[in-house]
Amino acid sequence: MTVTDLLSYEDALASYDPVMGLEVHVELGTRTKMFCGCSTELGADPNSQTCPTCLGLPGALPVVNAVGVESAIKIGLALNCEIAQWCRFARKNYFYPDMPKNFQTSQYDEPIAYNGYLDVQLEDGEVFRVEIERAHMEEDTGKSLHVGGATGRIHGASHSLLDYNRAGIPLIEIVTKPIEGAGARAPEVAKAYVAELRELIKALGVSEARMEQGQMRCDVNLSLRPLGQKKFGTRSETKNVNSLRSVERAARFEIQRHAAVLSSGGTILQETRHFHEEDGSTTSGRIKEEAEDYRYFPEPDLVPVAPAREWVEELRAGLPELPRVRRKRIQDGWGIADHEMQSVLNAGALDLILATIDEGADAAAARKWWMGELARHANESGTELAEVPITPAQVARVAALVAAGDLNDKLARQVIEGVLAGEGEPDQVVDKRGLKVVSDDGALGAAVDQAIADNAAVADKIRGGNLAAAGALIGAVMKLTRGQADAKRVRELVLEKLGVQG
Amino acid sequence: MTDIIRLTAAQTAEKIASGELTAVEVTEAHLARIEAVDEKVHAFLHVDREGALEQARAVDAKRAAGEPLGPLAGVPLALKDIFTTEGVPTTVGSKILEGWIPPYDATVTKRLKAADVVILGKTNMDEFAMGSSTENSAYGPTGNPWDLTRIPGGSGGGSAAALASYQAPLAIGTDTGGSIRQPAAVTATVGVKPTYGGVSRYGMVAFSSSLDQGGPCARTVLDAALLHEVIAGHDPLDSTSIDAPVPPVVEAARNGNVAGLRVGVVKEFGGEGYQAGVVQRFTESVELLRDLGAEIVEISCPSFTYALAAYYLIAPSECSSNLARFDAMRYGLRVGDDGTKSAEDVTALTRDAGFGPEVKRRIMLGTYALSSGYYDAYYGSAQKVRTLITRDFEKAFESVDVIVSPTTPTTAFPIGERADDPMAMYLADLCTIPANLAGNAAMSLPCGLAPEDGLPVGLQIIAPALKDDRLYRVGAAVEAAFVSKWGHPLLEEAPQL
Numbered sequence: 001m002t003v004t005d006l007l008s009y010e011d012a013l014a015s016y017d018p019v020m021g022l023e024v025h026v027e028l029g030t031r032t033k034m035f036c037g038c039s040t041e042l043g044a045d046p047n048s049q050t051c052p053t054c055l056g057l058p059g060a061l062p063v064v065n066a067v068g069v070e071s072a073i074k075i076g077l078a079l080n081c082e083i084a085q086w087c088r089f090a091r092k093n094y095f096y097p098d099m100p101k102n103f104q105t106s107q108y109d110e111p112i113a114y115n116g117y118l119d120v121q122l123e124d125g126e127v128f129r130v131e132i133e134r135a136h137m138e139e140d141t142g143k144s145l146h147v148g149g150a151t152g153r154i155h156g157a158s159h160s161l162l163d164y165n166r167a168g169i170p171l172i173e174i175v176t177k178p179i180e181g182a183g184a185r186a187p188e189v190a191k192a193y194v195a196e197l198r199e200l201i202k203a204l205g206v207s208e209a210r211m212e213q214g215q216m217r218c219d220v221n222l223s224l225r226p227l228g229q230k231k232f233g234t235r236s237e238t239k240n241v242n243s244l245r246s247v248e249r250a251a252r253f254e255i256q257r258h259a260a261v262l263s264s265g266g267t268i269l270q271e272t273r274h275f276h277e278e279d280g281s282t283t284s285g286r287i288k289e290e291a292e293d294y295r296y297f298p299e300p301d302l303v304p305v306a307p308a309r310e311w312v313e314e315l316r317a318g319l320p321e322l323p324r325v326r327r328k329r330i331q332d333g334w335g336i337a338d339h340e341m342q343s344v345l346n347a348g349a350l351d352l353i354l355a356t357i358d359e360g361a362d363a364a365a366a367r368k369w370w371m372g373e374l375a376r377h378a379n380e381s382g383t384e385l386a387e388v389p390i391t392p393a394q395v396a397r398v399a400a401l402v403a404a405g406d407l408n409d410k411l412a413r414q415v416i417e418g419v420l421a422g423e424g425e426p427d428q429v430v431d432k433r434g435l436k437v438v439s440d441d442g443a444l445g446a447a448v449d450q451a452i453a454d455n456a457a458v459a460d461k462i463r464g465g466n467l468a469a470a471g472a473l474i475g476a477v478m479k480l481t482r483g484q485a486d487a488k489r490v491r492e493l494v495l496e497k498l499g500v501q502g
Numbered sequence: 503m504t505d506i507i508r509l510t511a512a513q514t515a516e517k518i519a520s521g522e523l524t525a526v527e528v529t530e531a532h533l534a535r536i537e538a539v540d541e542k543v544h545a546f547l548h549v550d551r552e553g554a555l556e557q558a559r560a561v562d563a564k565r566a567a568g569e570p571l572g573p574l575a576g577v578p579l580a581l582k583d584i585f586t587t588e589g590v591p592t593t594v595g596s597k598i599l600e601g602w603i604p605p606y607d608a609t610v611t612k613r614l615k616a617a618d619v620v621i622l623g624k625t626n627m628d629e630f631a632m633g634s635s636t637e638n639s640a641y642g643p644t645g646n647p648w649d650l651t652r653i654p655g656g657s658g659g660g661s662a663a664a665l666a667s668y669q670a671p672l673a674i675g676t677d678t679g680g681s682i683r684q685p686a687a688v689t690a691t692v693g694v695k696p697t698y699g700g701v702s703r704y705g706m707v708a709f710s711s712s713l714d715q716g717g718p719c720a721r722t723v724l725d726a727a728l729l730h731e732v733i734a735g736h737d738p739l740d741s742t743s744i745d746a747p748v749p750p751v752v753e754a755a756r757n758g759n760v761a762g763l764r765v766g767v768v769k770e771f772g773g774e775g776y777q778a779g780v781v782q783r784f785t786e787s788v789e790l791l792r793d794l795g796a797e798i799v800e801i802s803c804p805s806f807t808y809a810l811a812a813y814y815l816i817a818p819s820e821c822s823s824n825l826a827r828f829d830a831m832r833y834g835l836r837v838g839d840d841g842t843k844s845a846e847d848v849t850a851l852t853r854d855a856g857f858g859p860e861v862k863r864r865i866m867l868g869t870y871a872l873s874s875g876y877y878d879a880y881y882g883s884a885q886k887v888r889t890l891i892t893r894d895f896e897k898a899f900e901s902v903d904v905i906v907s908p909t910t911p912t913t914a915f916p917i918g919e920r921a922d923d924p925m926a927m928y929l930a931d932l933c934t935i936p937a938n939l940a941g942n943a944a945m946s947l948p949c950g951l952a953p954e955d956g957l958p959v960g961l962q963i964i965a966p967a968l969k970d971d972r973l974y975r976v977g978a979a980v981e982a983a984f985v986s987k988w989g990h991p992l993l994e995e996a997p998q999l
Contacts, residue, residue, distance in 0.1 A: 052605070052606050052705075055832060056827040056832070057586075057604070057605070057606070057832075057833065058586065058592070058594065058599065058602075058604070058707040058708075058827070058828075058833075059585070059586045059592075059604070059608055059703075059704065059705040059706055059707045059708070060606075060704070060705070061703060061704050061739060061740050061741065062741065063738065063739060063740075063741050064741065091823050093822075093823050093826060093872070095826065095829065095846070095849065097829065097831050097845050097849075100827065100832065101826065101827045102826035102827055102829055103823050103826055159841075160845065162831065293873055293874045295822075295823070295869065295872035295873060295874070295877075296872075297819060297820075297823070297872055297877070297881060300710075300711035300712035300742075300820055301708075301711050301741065301742065302741050302742075303741050303742060
């Protein structure tokens with residue numbers, strides 16, 4: 001890989017102002033494809049979910065999936081867009097083997113939804129408004145599998161295999177207006193926008209929006225202009241950035257790269273860039289020497305889409321609670337402060353905590369484990385909280401063991417450590433590591449006697465009425481029992497044996 | 503045998519229903535006729551002998567079992583090779599689809615089968631329906647049964663020639679700019695382009711989606727109506743298909759009448775480029791209509807002057823996109839796949855080898871017309887002209903019920919005459935194109951032989967969209983009047999093959 005010159009982030013921002021445009025593709029979760037009746041189920045055998053229409057056989061024709069249109073309108077409404085009274089599909093013409101008709105049925109100058117905005121909350125709680133240019137409907141392409149080359153790239157491949165199961169799956173492309181004024185926070189805004197959009201899509205129930213499965217994909221367009229300049233610089237288009245973290249990293253990398261090129265007197269090429277997960281860099285894709293000519297024209301095989309106003313209003317009225325509202329409701333229910341809620345959101349812990357509560361944990365305990373022990377673990381291992389190898393059900397089980405008095409916090413942390421280390425379910429870790437709280441009086445009594453004998457002076461103080469000194473004896477018992485003693489019971493026994501009223 | 507093949511479809515169906523003939527007898531008679539004459543005519547690209555006989559046997563079995571038979575049950579038909587037929591080759595007259603066996607039936611094919619119409623085989627055509635002479639077929643030209651050295655019209659020359667040479671009493675064509683009507687005109691047969699959206703396009707290989715329309719071809723107006731009723735009607739698989747009842751075409755064809763009808767004659771159709779004999783027969787047809795009680799009204803449709811130009815931007819534009827799918831990846835011809843070439847190279851080599859010159863010409867025209875920077879001047883302007891033409895029709899139909907014109911400016915020209923002159927070829931569709939651009943219904947039927955060359959002339963009738971029945975009402979009246987004047991159907995004057 002070639003080494004790319006980068007300017008430090010601070011230096012870049014000292015001279016330049018970033019402008020971004022984000023294009024997000026969302027695969028809709030419709031049961032059937034956008035223009036035919038084929039299933040959209042993932043994981044089927046290659047080419048088993050195809051028909052004359054999505055294979056582009058001669059003579060086959062498309063028919064619009066009404067649920068796809070409905071989903072598009074819902075997304076448009078949730079993004080505060082205007083919904084077109086009348087719009088058409090258009091053909092985007094270009095040749096590629098995984099595109100059966102060699103044109104993509106899309107929308108061009110008549111999108112179903114346009115002129116909206118999405119308010120996103122940054123990590124410090126500041127709200128940034130991202131303006132939406134448009135949301136339009138289109139179909140996905142098939143998949144090419146390049147065989148024989150390095151890392152699945154077409155370069156050096158001996159041949160390619162084509163799977164058309166994905167061809168024709170409905171997509172909504174959501175395009176922002178140029179995002180200006182974010183300054184040094186541009187990468188953060190990009191991440192927060194995609195995160196908020198993902199929440200929104202999930203809340204609408206139109207897609208599961210799982211980025212790791214390609215159900216939601218983001219292109220990051222970025223340009224720099226000298227501070228104080230109005231005119232936009234030349235942009236690069238970083239394609240298929242497929243995680244929230246990557247969106248942020250890609251934006252940051254491009255800011256540093258552009259700045260290095262510009263400050264050394266170079267010019268930015270208008271090109272597509274590939275993003276690399278491993279090191280967060282981008283490399284040159286294809287150079288757009290001349291603007292690609294897709295020869296768009298209205299799709300003559302489909303009639304215009306003219307959603308009735310009453311229907312649109314019905315859909316508007318039926319929109320579910322949107323993420324921002326939902327978050328506020330949850331926060332109020334938990335009775336926590338803004339900053340505390342913000343750290344839950346920043347940690348990506350909200351859904352995990354809710355799922356843990358669903359599994360029976362109480363809210364405070366669920367928050368405590370995810371925001372404490374597990375967040376620390378994620379931080380140390382450099383992963384997203386959701387990727388920490390423990391499930392909400394397992395966390396809930398640990399919480400239940402604590403609540404029942406079978407574990408104390410210290411033991412519970414060891415159980416979690418065991419689960420994360422792959423030692424099995426919480427109960428298995430408890431058994432294997434022998435982590436049960438000892439509350440049985442026989443065993444504890446012996447330890448208490450031992451502690452009293454070892455610390456005669458302390459014992460005398462307690463006998464003399466200094467109850468605060470009991471802590472030292474409890475600590476000694478805990479030490480003797482390797483932390484497994486039930487502290488509350490130990491205290492009772494100490495006082496009892498020393499003949500003091502608690 | 504000769505008698506069977508000269509029957510009309512209506513008569514044939516009646517004789518099968520009554521038991522006078524079996525469907526197998528009828529099919530065999532036509533297969534024998536194909537065997538005897540098609541080597542000379544070359545109407546068929548593929549004859550499905552076994553499939554046809556199997557269908558015929560099924561009809562006979564149905565009748566034997568006392569099951570009800572449809573109005574065209576057992577009647578043989580020649581299907582233009584542009585409709586997909588499951589298990590039977592479909593080439594669209596192109597090398598690029600040589601050997602392709604479709605895995606599915608077009609809606610028209612399905613409806614024909616459901617109506618027990620016996621499909622004899624697939625007929626020759628200009629490659630991808632682009633042409634007016636059938637000379638652009640990759641599989642060689644078709645001869646006009648009136649004179650085998652002349653063109654049978656196009657693109658549906660095979661279907662028209664099959665009818666005119668008594669190889670089938672029924673045929674299906676498609677009409678993008680006149681491909682049903684112009685072949686009907688030059689072979690003295692009847693061809694109808696239904697209202698756009700009247701017949702499903704599902705499984706009809708696309709040339710120009712917004713213009714293409716499948717329709718019936720026959721030797722009589724009534725036969726065309728019976729076939730029209732079988733293939734027409736809403737199809738959920740075609741978004742542009744009209745969701746409305748099929749106009750009462752059969753009833754209209756049985757009740758020909760023009761009394762009190764206002765018939766428009768378009769000022770702009772005529773003048774330079776029209777053969778004298780064609781103009782003469784057309785004028786006589788107008789006189790005949792007047793004699794039959796119609797009121798003749800001269801109308802003006804000024805935008806028609808630009809119809810041909812608009813058509814040759816819209817149709818190539820859509821075709822450049824529709825034909826992009828022929829890339830050697832999934833079906834059809836594949837050239838140059840020797841393990842060393844890229845997919846792009848194989849696609850380019852295949853398209854170069856698989857498409858003929860006219861198809862390439864139109865793909866290039868269309869690609870250019872849609873290019874950024876040219877779109878507004880070409881495709882955009884053409885669409886505006888299209889709107890103006892539609893308005894001209896709307897305005898005309900405020901004062902007339904139907905419009906009549908010659909179907910095509912000349913009679914059948916010799917094979918090869920216009921092959922190197924695309925503009926001369928394109929002029930053959932001068933009168934037929936406006937109806938495609940506006941989506942109206944139109945028919946061509948025989949109106950006599952041109953005195954100077956003894957070749958058939960066609961009369962075109964145009965009706966407003968969704969008023970297809972008017973074509974049949976007028977057509978049936980004109981047909982009856984001419985047959986009684988001539989003493990026999992015009993086609994009987996064609997030379998014996």
